[in-house]
Amino acid sequence: QKEVEQNSGPLSVPEGAIASLNCTYSDRGSQSFFWYRQYSGKSPELIMFIYSNGDKEDGRFTAQLNKASQYVSLLIRDSQPSDSATYLCAVKPQNTGNQFYFGTGTSLTVIP
């Protein structure tokens, strides 16, 4: 069983719509959850992190965490063509020192 699973997509949404990206994880004791954006040929860059159950909003981005169901999601409101990228979910499980586990990423395309 993979530590972190994401739907690889591709996910296509029209400009201005809400894009919803989902991630599930296997370690129930996981503490920290991160969303990274990776443009083609570039390195990952942190968008958001969330530690507590519920929603966390930052501009057009909202991270949602449900530890009971072991999933974390990222909502992108008012999607822009510049949001077209691969989104990586990362999880820090409870007893792995400082190791992180990454999902394979979801490819998002925002259609103008």
Add this chain to the structure above:
Amino acid sequence: NAGVTQTPKFRILKIGQSMTLQCTQDMNHNYMYWYRQDPGMGLKLIYYSVGAGITDKGEVPNGYNVSRSTTEDFPLRLELAAPSQTSVYFCASSARAGGSYEQYFGPGTRLTVT
């Protein structure tokens, strides 16, 4: 601040050759990591370090070695390169401050072994 820098950006190796990928960070972060990313795949942790003189294996350490003699530098050594090591290698660092574990990534090294 330059953040996390990596050299070289690109490299082609022949099977059996060796090389060192360099990584330097200027953010005074204690934690540093090496990942590899194969096409269409997520990041796999090779090695990580929680401070100078301390290193530990990640998910895929075979064929690699690391050292951490200073806070700033975390080189990754490939001995006897194999085609399976063709990948993009990312170095990252993070600081442990107030429970924060965000990682900052370097630009990557694209390695081809033929």
